[in-house]
Every structure is written in C-alpha cells, then in structure tokens.
Amino acid sequence: MFAEAEADPILSKDEFKPLEERLRAALLNAQYERLRKADKSLLIVVAGIDGAGKGATVNLLNEWMDPRHIRTLAYGPREGEELDRPPLWRYWRDLPPKGSTGIVFGSWYAPLIIEASRKKPNAEKIEAQAAAIMRFEAMLAAEGVQIIKLWFHLSAKAQKTRAQHLLASPETAWQVSPVDLKVNKRFDRIRAGGHVVLNHTDCGHAPWVVIPSADENMRAARTAEAVLAAMRQRGIPRIPPAFVAHSGSTRIVDRLGQLDYEAKVDKQDYESELGLLQGRLARAARSDKFQQRSLVLVFEGQDAAGKGGAIRRVTHALDARQFDITPIAAPSSEELARPYLWRFWRRIPRHGRIAIFDRSWYGRVLVERVEKLIAPAKWRRSYAEINDFEEQLVASGALVLKFWLAITPDEQLERFREREKSPFKNFKITPDDWRNRDKWREYAAATNELLTRTDVPHAPWHLVSANDKRYARLQVLRHIVEAMEDQL
Amino acid sequence: MFAEAEADPILSKDEFKPLEERLRAALLNAQYERLRKADKSLLIVVAGIDGAGKGATVNLLNEWMDPRHIRTLAYGPREGEELDRPPLWRYWRDLPPKGSTGIVFGSWYAPLIIEASRKKPNAEKIEAQAAAIMRFEAMLAAEGVQIIKLWFHLSAKAQKTRAQHLLASPETAWQVSPVDLKVNKRFDRIRAGGHVVLNHTDCGHAPWVVIPSADENMRAARTAEAVLAAMRQRGIPRIPPAFVAHSGSTRIVDRLGQLDYEAKVDKQDYESELGLLQGRLARAARSDKFQQRSLVLVFEGQDAAGKGGAIRRVTHALDARQFDITPIAAPSSEELARPYLWRFWRRIPRHGRIAIFDRSWYGRVLVERVEKLIAPAKWRRSYAEINDFEEQLVASGALVLKFWLAITPDEQLERFREREKSPFKNFKITPDDWRNRDKWREYAAATNELLTRTDVPHAPWHLVSANDKRYARLQVLRHIVEAMEDQL
Structure with missing residues (x-):
C-alpha cells in the first residue's frame, strides 16, 4: 500500500512544468463545471505522516483552484461547547455548501489514526470507529457530498531529510513543528496505523489515495490528479449496502390503531397534577446533574393533535434561558445546500440546555415520503440515518424523548372546524391541512412504519392518545419528568 | 414614570374577557399582515423589576401569537466564546430573520441596569453604555428591525404579595426564584436604576413602555397593546440624528492619487525578505500572548490588485487551524433577512484566531454605493456604523488591520489581458470586471471617501501601492508583523 510512496519517487522539473500547466487548467475547469454547476460539494480529507x-x-490547492470557493477546515482536540455534543458535531456544523470545497485537517479520522498507531491497538475500538466513519461518509455521499481522502506518505529517511532541509534556513525553519521532529522516532507505528486505517475505510464512494510526498513536484501532481478525479466523478457512486446502516426488516405494527383514544382526565385532577408535574420538571431541569446532560424533545403528531399546547405546558415550567423551540418550516437556502440532517445538527443543545422540536427530522419519512417529494430510496435509508443520529446524541449525554400525539379522524375534523371559527386560531388552519387529511391512511401507514423502525432502546417513541388534550399534556409531562428523574 | 404602575391598577375579569378576545385576534393578524408580509422583524426587549x-x-405572548415565528432569546452572564467577542456579539448572532419576532431576556440593557442600580452609580459609565445602546438600536431600526422595550413594574408591596402567593402552593412555588425574594429588599435601588435607564434610552424608534404588573389581566392587556402598536408601525421611524453615530464632516483627501505607484522590489530581495517576514509572522501568531487576542485582516482594492496573492503569502506562514478566509460573495437568504453587518459579525474570530476578509463590510460604501444598489442615506450612515463595529472589535481584543491594495488603470488593463490569456486565470475575469473598470472614477471617489471617513486610530487604513506585486506583498506582511509585534 505504501510501497510506491516509500520509494520516494521524483518528478523532474522538465516533466512537471507541462503537467502543472495542464492540471491547473483542468482543476479550475472542473471546479466550475463539475462542482459549482452540479448539485454537489467536495470534501478533501487530508491525513498521513506528519x-x-x-x-x-x-496552500497549493488554494493557489491552483479558485480559493473563494474553498474552505480549510482544521480541527485540534475537541474543546469548549464541542465537548457537549457528539464528536461529529463540529464536522456537521462546518459542512461546506453545494458548489464548494472543504479541505479537512484533523478530520474524523484523527481518533482512529491515534488508536491504530498505539503500541497495542484495541481491535474492537478500531472496528467500531471505522464503522461509524463508514456510515457517516456513506450518508454524506448519498446526500451529494463527494469525498476524497489523501494519505501523504514518504520514507522515514526522506521525512528526516525534509525536516533537516527546512530547519537549515531561518526562512523556512518555522515550517517544522516539534511534532514533525518527533514523528521520525515513531515512524513505524504511524505507518502501521495508516495501514489499518486505510484498509478499514477505503471504499468506492470515499476512496483513499496515497500521495508520494518526498518530492514536491510529485506530491503536487498526484494531489491535483486525485482531486481532479474526484471532481469529475458523475452522480452518486453506488454505496455497498454493507457500509450503510440499516434498520433491519421488521413487521410493521399498527400502533396507531391499537391506542386507547378514550383516555381522559377531568379538569380538577388535571390542574393539580399539572402543577405538581411542572414543579418536578422545574426541579429536574435546574438540578446540578442536568448541567452535565441535555434534553432533546421531539414532538410529532397529526395536524391539530395539540403539539403546540403540549409544548407550552412543558416550557411553562422551564427557565426561558434554558430552552429553544425549533419549529420545522421550509428550509433556508443555507440548509438546502447541505445534507438533510444539517438543519437539525445545528440545533443540538449544549449540556444544561433543552431543545424542543415542533416537528423534526421525521419529516423525511412522513411528509416528504407521503407527498412524494423525494425518491423512495432516500426515505428508506432515512430510518437508519435517524437511528444513528439519535444514538450519537444519546452517547454525548443527551436524553432524547420522542412524542407522537395521536388523534382520531373525527376529533381532527372537529378541531379543524373549531379553528376555522375562532378568530385567534384560524391562522392555524390552511388548505394544506385539509389536503393532508385526505391522505389520512397514507400518513397512518408512514407513521406506523416509522414508529416501528425508529423505536430504539436509546430513544423510544412515546405514543400518546391525544383526543383529550388534558390527558395528552399530562402524559407528555409525566414521561419527561420520569425520564429525567430516572437518569439524573 | 412609574406612578401608574405603582398604583397597581387592576383589570377585572369582566373587563378583560372581551378585551382579550379582541387583542388576541389583532395580535395574530398583525403578526401575519404587518410582520410576515412586510420586510421587517420585531424585537421585544423584556426588563423590569424581578x-x-x-x-x-x-409564555402568554407565545400562547397568543403564532409561536412558530417567535424566538425567545435569553441571556445570562457572558461566558465561553462570548467572552472572546464584543458584548453585542451574542445579540447579533441571534437576531431573528425578517418576518419573525425575538423576545429578549437579559438583553443589552442588563449591564446598564446593574450599573444604574448600584449604591453609587458611575455617571460616565452610564452615559457611555446608554450611548452605545442608542447607536445599536438606531442601526437596527434603520435596517428594518422594529424594537419595543417593556419595563414590568409594580409596587414593592405588590411584589412581596405576589411572591408569597406563589410560594404558598407547592404547585406554583417553583416559579419564585431566590432573586425574586431578594429584590424586595433592594426595591428602591432597582426602581431608581429603572428611572435612569428609561430616561437615557427612550426614543421614538425604540420606545420604552411601562407595564403595570401587579394584576395578571392588566399586565397581559398592556403587554399585548404595546406589542400590537409596535407591529402596526409602518416603515422606518425617523431616527433623530443625535442618536446616530456619525463620522463627521471631513475634507476628502485624494489618497489614491498621492500614492507612489513606482515602488518596487527586485526578486532576490523579495524572496529573502518574504521568508524572514513569514518567519516573524509565524512566531507572533503562535505566541502565548496572541491566545488572548485575535486578528482581523481586511483586504480591499481594485479588481486584479492582487488581494488573493497577498492573502496567500500571509496564510502561508500560518497554521491552517488558525485562520478562516471569508470571500465576500452574494449574501445567502439567511443573511439577506438580517441587518447588513450580520454576515460579518458571524465571522468574528475567537481569541487566538485570525479572520481574513477578501473584500468586506466596505462593500456597502463601494460597490453598493457606486452601482446604486441602495439609497444614498443607507451608505452615508454606513461609515459611522462601520467605525462603531470596528471599535467594538478592537475593544474586545481584536487587532483590526485594513489594507487597500491600489493599482493604476494601465496596470489593471495589463493584468486583465494577461488573465484572459491564461488558462488558469481566466476564471478570474468576468464581464463585471470590465464594467467596473468603466466606472474607475466613481470607484476612486468612493474609495477616497471611505479611506478618509474610516481611517480611525483604532483601525487605520494601510494604503499599499500594488503595481508591483512583490512590493505590495512585503508591505502587507510587514504591516501585520509590526502591528502584532508591537501589540503582543
């Protein structure tokens, strides 16, 4: 794998000059024709021997291409608010929009490379980290992000020579960091680690390319060729199913149909229990332990099922400083230019905070599926992507509680009519609502499927009978309070 | 000012009911007709006695209006990365887009209220803070943000009664915070502080409204009426010149005309000095002291003046982890929905980091002015807004260095022709460039004006003769290195 690179091949000035000319023009052309005009972005992952x-x-890529459409994304150890979120959060946050290129230093490979370069690497850790990376990259590729991964490599001898050469002159000595000097001593281990990493994570939709780096011309030419090949790739490469997380084949249960829609609570019981539950919620949310956790509340349900009312009963008990409500509306142009889940990743709460989603990432397997806004292949893989997303949230300390507020068609009809009559509720009812109602069965089928496929132990669904608003609100509050008291 | 509120007026249930009905319908209607359809957003600043x-x-506003278009923005003491930026940064970051409403707790008034409520308030501090607030609000108002400020007030006796009433029941006791109990003892001082704050910062485009708060119905009705009045206000209110920062009347100097365009450096001197300067820059940027400062580099200049090349010579000496280049392109939909400077505020670096702007906020007084994209009133007030913006950056620890790379018309023509011929530079030349060239005089006049009006001691302009690229690059590097060495 590294044999050619460790032979330290050289490209003479005479060979390089005409090649450079051609490559620069081709790179620029591809940047404009293949990237900016096409519906995709490019991520160049940079790794290799220090x-x-x-x-x-x-710097060279910035010089050869149009730097206005390149962002260098460089990461050190996770710090500050990054520690409150899943490890991939910072990469999600910085994903470049369609039409542009991101060059990633200190990428999601950094922990894997460190592990694989240890004296005694932990095989299980490596497998798990590699699998998570493969899922991440497969998702990006399927969402229109082209990925190319470059491993810069040279022989131990050449590495030493290069450092000494730079150190020799005061004009270039500062380019050599203490890490560069130390690496020579650990060369064999990093080399072995590189082998493991490349073997575990090389794939058609996100290939590794080893760049022989002893000679500047060779390094430049090979890098340009690899980037060029990536930009020229058309469409979305086939992603082998082995790399795609999947939610398995399950019998879809009619959970909506099995619900007891008669459940109700009388007004007096409601008022007193509401206050008590709000009191417990207030205490839990203000507890010291919660400062090391976060809370993600997802509210889904049919139109007029009472999501807004339930949310207000929750927020009533909270310090306004502590929560954010994100109503899911039409995506902005910045959101449309990134993979689907980006708009939710950007709303992930810090520790000690609460993010409330009024509708959510489940839109993809509900409205986008039923209204045929996307191809079936897209929403089918969404279940697994969503499970993966929520698993990352939970692993980073979030409590993910998902509520489905369910009403019957008759109850909905009554509420729609009531809304139309009320001067301060008629804004809530639009022609869309009536149209959705005509597709009740399709929505119910989509709902039952998502309730089955995404009802995972780390983030279970709470299906709530909501024909009686009071009953539903207490159910929601009780679930939140009990989950928080249980976990804190 | 507080006389009515301290009389603790009451609205009976019978008076309130019909009023509530009317206000709710009117609020919703205004939210849709006045706000969402108009080109503006609403900020409701919430303050007053604890x-x-x-x-x-x-909670009430969220219940009465459509909560999907309201964001509650609540702030505690500044912390984490907020401390690395100007105090207003977090408010800028969270500005709601056009069509929506932000309710602000712990707003930019918090430090002023604290100062004004001290035993011995510092009059100068109060004047300075109030003036900064007035400038901020005047700018927001002029950019289409409607502002209403609510001061919730009641008598000391009513405040005490309310807390005791809530404490009496376990269902509501949690609503009373320790601060609420303490405030009663400091009532007089907070009351006096409120007086000072309201007197200093009440104005037509961002008025204060005192809300009598002892009675729940009265509080609700008065709040709704105040918000309604704000939403119904048409257009941009007249902003008295006293509140608007201004850059003064100055004789515009022909700085572009006075420059020595013959300056040049030969290749050998260039190469050796470049390396030495890059070495010094590398050391300065990696120094411990820089970890408490940040660097903002602004590059402006005629088309083809060599901004990109100069930037690359700077970044070549930097750790890619440390800097971001922001090329100013067409604004995104999220940027268009906010005040002009928002797109730059969101790129302000943390301490220890470097933000490089390839073109900048000066676009407003250059291309937007010359191409008549905005009304003259808008670019005229921009000078002062920009000076204010940069002053805030400097006060927060940033070193703001602004470079104007100047070339002559002949040199530009030569470079344009060269670019057209070069296969890897022709992407850099567009019909726009030729059009801009036709307006050389207008651009020169706009440039000379901005160089005069925004050449402030805390952020001076470095006008660089750039007919010789080598000379210009060394000038830029030397300025940066000397400024950093001087300040660190």
Missing part, C-alpha cells in the same frame, strides 16, 4: 507537506499542499 | 411576571408574559 512532516510530509500536508500544509504546503493545502 | 418577580413582576416577565417569564409568565413570555
């Missing part, structure tokens, strides 16, 4: 000239290569 | 029911009022 001191192989990764930094210099980034 | 324990007057501010939190309850926010």
Whole structure:
C-alpha cells in the first residue's frame, strides 16, 4: 500500500512544468463545471505522516483552484461547547455548501489514526470507529457530498531529510513543528496505523489515495490528479449496502390503531397534577446533574393533535434561558445546500440546555415520503440515518424523548372546524391541512412504519392518545419528568 | 414614570374577557399582515423589576401569537466564546430573520441596569453604555428591525404579595426564584436604576413602555397593546440624528492619487525578505500572548490588485487551524433577512484566531454605493456604523488591520489581458470586471471617501501601492508583523 510512496519517487522539473500547466487548467475547469454547476460539494480529507507537506499542499490547492470557493477546515482536540455534543458535531456544523470545497485537517479520522498507531491497538475500538466513519461518509455521499481522502506518505529517511532541509534556513525553519521532529522516532507505528486505517475505510464512494510526498513536484501532481478525479466523478457512486446502516426488516405494527383514544382526565385532577408535574420538571431541569446532560424533545403528531399546547405546558415550567423551540418550516437556502440532517445538527443543545422540536427530522419519512417529494430510496435509508443520529446524541449525554400525539379522524375534523371559527386560531388552519387529511391512511401507514423502525432502546417513541388534550399534556409531562428523574 | 404602575391598577375579569378576545385576534393578524408580509422583524426587549411576571408574559405572548415565528432569546452572564467577542456579539448572532419576532431576556440593557442600580452609580459609565445602546438600536431600526422595550413594574408591596402567593402552593412555588425574594429588599435601588435607564434610552424608534404588573389581566392587556402598536408601525421611524453615530464632516483627501505607484522590489530581495517576514509572522501568531487576542485582516482594492496573492503569502506562514478566509460573495437568504453587518459579525474570530476578509463590510460604501444598489442615506450612515463595529472589535481584543491594495488603470488593463490569456486565470475575469473598470472614477471617489471617513486610530487604513506585486506583498506582511509585534 505504501510501497510506491516509500520509494520516494521524483518528478523532474522538465516533466512537471507541462503537467502543472495542464492540471491547473483542468482543476479550475472542473471546479466550475463539475462542482459549482452540479448539485454537489467536495470534501478533501487530508491525513498521513506528519512532516510530509500536508500544509504546503493545502496552500497549493488554494493557489491552483479558485480559493473563494474553498474552505480549510482544521480541527485540534475537541474543546469548549464541542465537548457537549457528539464528536461529529463540529464536522456537521462546518459542512461546506453545494458548489464548494472543504479541505479537512484533523478530520474524523484523527481518533482512529491515534488508536491504530498505539503500541497495542484495541481491535474492537478500531472496528467500531471505522464503522461509524463508514456510515457517516456513506450518508454524506448519498446526500451529494463527494469525498476524497489523501494519505501523504514518504520514507522515514526522506521525512528526516525534509525536516533537516527546512530547519537549515531561518526562512523556512518555522515550517517544522516539534511534532514533525518527533514523528521520525515513531515512524513505524504511524505507518502501521495508516495501514489499518486505510484498509478499514477505503471504499468506492470515499476512496483513499496515497500521495508520494518526498518530492514536491510529485506530491503536487498526484494531489491535483486525485482531486481532479474526484471532481469529475458523475452522480452518486453506488454505496455497498454493507457500509450503510440499516434498520433491519421488521413487521410493521399498527400502533396507531391499537391506542386507547378514550383516555381522559377531568379538569380538577388535571390542574393539580399539572402543577405538581411542572414543579418536578422545574426541579429536574435546574438540578446540578442536568448541567452535565441535555434534553432533546421531539414532538410529532397529526395536524391539530395539540403539539403546540403540549409544548407550552412543558416550557411553562422551564427557565426561558434554558430552552429553544425549533419549529420545522421550509428550509433556508443555507440548509438546502447541505445534507438533510444539517438543519437539525445545528440545533443540538449544549449540556444544561433543552431543545424542543415542533416537528423534526421525521419529516423525511412522513411528509416528504407521503407527498412524494423525494425518491423512495432516500426515505428508506432515512430510518437508519435517524437511528444513528439519535444514538450519537444519546452517547454525548443527551436524553432524547420522542412524542407522537395521536388523534382520531373525527376529533381532527372537529378541531379543524373549531379553528376555522375562532378568530385567534384560524391562522392555524390552511388548505394544506385539509389536503393532508385526505391522505389520512397514507400518513397512518408512514407513521406506523416509522414508529416501528425508529423505536430504539436509546430513544423510544412515546405514543400518546391525544383526543383529550388534558390527558395528552399530562402524559407528555409525566414521561419527561420520569425520564429525567430516572437518569439524573 | 412609574406612578401608574405603582398604583397597581387592576383589570377585572369582566373587563378583560372581551378585551382579550379582541387583542388576541389583532395580535395574530398583525403578526401575519404587518410582520410576515412586510420586510421587517420585531424585537421585544423584556426588563423590569424581578418577580413582576416577565417569564409568565413570555409564555402568554407565545400562547397568543403564532409561536412558530417567535424566538425567545435569553441571556445570562457572558461566558465561553462570548467572552472572546464584543458584548453585542451574542445579540447579533441571534437576531431573528425578517418576518419573525425575538423576545429578549437579559438583553443589552442588563449591564446598564446593574450599573444604574448600584449604591453609587458611575455617571460616565452610564452615559457611555446608554450611548452605545442608542447607536445599536438606531442601526437596527434603520435596517428594518422594529424594537419595543417593556419595563414590568409594580409596587414593592405588590411584589412581596405576589411572591408569597406563589410560594404558598407547592404547585406554583417553583416559579419564585431566590432573586425574586431578594429584590424586595433592594426595591428602591432597582426602581431608581429603572428611572435612569428609561430616561437615557427612550426614543421614538425604540420606545420604552411601562407595564403595570401587579394584576395578571392588566399586565397581559398592556403587554399585548404595546406589542400590537409596535407591529402596526409602518416603515422606518425617523431616527433623530443625535442618536446616530456619525463620522463627521471631513475634507476628502485624494489618497489614491498621492500614492507612489513606482515602488518596487527586485526578486532576490523579495524572496529573502518574504521568508524572514513569514518567519516573524509565524512566531507572533503562535505566541502565548496572541491566545488572548485575535486578528482581523481586511483586504480591499481594485479588481486584479492582487488581494488573493497577498492573502496567500500571509496564510502561508500560518497554521491552517488558525485562520478562516471569508470571500465576500452574494449574501445567502439567511443573511439577506438580517441587518447588513450580520454576515460579518458571524465571522468574528475567537481569541487566538485570525479572520481574513477578501473584500468586506466596505462593500456597502463601494460597490453598493457606486452601482446604486441602495439609497444614498443607507451608505452615508454606513461609515459611522462601520467605525462603531470596528471599535467594538478592537475593544474586545481584536487587532483590526485594513489594507487597500491600489493599482493604476494601465496596470489593471495589463493584468486583465494577461488573465484572459491564461488558462488558469481566466476564471478570474468576468464581464463585471470590465464594467467596473468603466466606472474607475466613481470607484476612486468612493474609495477616497471611505479611506478618509474610516481611517480611525483604532483601525487605520494601510494604503499599499500594488503595481508591483512583490512590493505590495512585503508591505502587507510587514504591516501585520509590526502591528502584532508591537501589540503582543
């Protein structure tokens, strides 16, 4: 795998000059024709032996391409609010929009490379980390992000020579960091680690390319060729099913049909229990332990099922400083230019905070599916992507509680009519609502499927009978309070 | 000012019921007709005596209006990355888009209220803080943000009664915070502070309204009426010149005309000095002291003046992890929905980091002015807004260095022709560039004016003769290195 690179091949000036000319023009052309005009972005992951000239290569790409459409995304150890979120959060946050290129230093490979370069690497950790990376990259690729991963490599001898050469002159000595000097001693281990990483994570939709880096010309030419090949790739590459997380084949249960819609609570019981539950919620949310956790509340349900009312009963008990409500509306242009889940990742709460979603990432397997806004392949893989997303949230300390507020068609009809009559509720009812109502069965089928496929132990669904608003609100509050008291 | 509120007026249930009905319908209607359809957003600033029911009022507004278009923005003491930026940064970051409403707790008034409520308030501090607030609000108002400020008030006796009433029942006791109980003892001082704050910051485009808060119905009705009045206000209110920062009347100097365009450096001197300067820059940017500062680099200049090349010579010496380049392109839909400077505020660096702007906020007084994209009143007030913006950056620890790379018309023509011929530079030349060239004089006049009006001691302009690229690059690097070495 590294044999060619460790032979430290050279490209003479005479060979390089005409090649450079051609490559620069081709890169620019591809950047405009293939990337900016097409509906995709490019991520160039930069890794390899320290001191192989990764930094210099980034400058070169910025010089050869149009730098206005390139963002260099460089990461050190996670810190500050990054520690409150899943490890992938910072990469999601910085995903470049369609039409542009991101060059990623210190990427999602950093922990894997460190683990694989240990004296005694932990095989299970490596498998798990590699699998998570494969899922992430498969999702990106399927959402129109082209990925190319470059491993800069050279022989131990060449690495040493390069550092000494740079150190020799005061004009270039600062380019050599203490890490570059140390790496020579650990060369064999990093080399072995690189082998493991590349073997575990090389795939058609996100290939690794080893760049021989001892010679500047060779490094430049090979980098340009690899980037060019990635930009020229058309459409979305076939992603082998092995790399795609999947939710398995399950018998879909009619959970909506099995619900007891008669459940209700009388007004007096409601008022007193509401206050008590709000009191417990207030205490839980203000507890010291919650400062190390976060809460993600997802509200879904038919139109007029009472999501807004339930949310207000929850927020009534909270400090306004602590929560954010995100109503899911039409995506902005910045959101449309990124993978689907980006708009939700950007709303993930810090520790000690609460994010409330009034409708959510389930839109993809509900309205987008039923209204045929996307191809079936897209919503089918969504279940697994969503499970993966929520699993990451939970692993980072979030409590993910998902509520489905369910009403019967008759109850909905009554509420629609009531809304039309009320001067301060008629804004809530639109022609869309009536249209959705005509597709009750299709929505019910989609709902039963998502309730089955995404009812996972780390983020179970709470199906709530909501024909009686008071009953539904207490159910929601009780679930939240009990989950918080249980976990804190 | 507080006389009516301290009389603790009451609205009986019989008076309130029909009023409530009318206000709710009117609020919703205004939210849709006046706000969502118009090109503006609404900020409701919430302040007043603690324990007057501010939190309850926010819940009420969310219940009466369509909560999907309201964001509650609540702030505690500044923390984390907020401390690395100007105090207003977090408010800028969260500005709601056009068509929506932000309710602000712990607003930009918090420090002023604290200062004004001290035993011995510092009059100068109060004047300075109030003036900064007035400038901020005048700018927001001029950019289409409607502002209403609510001061919730009641008598000391009523405040005490309200807390005791809530404490009496376990269902409501949690609504009373320790601060609410303490405030009664400091009532007089907070009351006096409120007086000072309201007197200093009440104005037509961002008025204060005192809300009598002892009675729940009265509080609700008065709040709704105040919000309604704000939403119904048409257009941009006249902003008295006293509140608008201004850059003064100055004789415009022909700085572009006075420059020595013959300056040049030969290749050998260039290469050796470039390396030495890059070495010094590398050391300065990696120094411990820089971890408490940040660097903002602004690059402006005629088309083809060599901004990109100069930027690359700077970034070549930097750790890619440390800087971001922001090329100013067409604004996104999220940017268009906010005040002009929002798109730059969101790129302000943390301490220890470097933000490089390839073109910048000066676009408003350059291309937008010359191409007549905005009304003259808008770009005229921009000078002062920009000076204010940069002053805030500097006060928060940023080093703001602004470079104007200047070339002559002949040199530009030569470079344009060269670009057209070069296969890897022709993407850099567009019909726009030729059009801009036709307006050389207008651009020169706009440039000379901005160089005069925004050449402030805290953020001076460095006018760089750039007919010789090598000379210009060394000038830029030397300025940065010397400024950093001087300040660190």
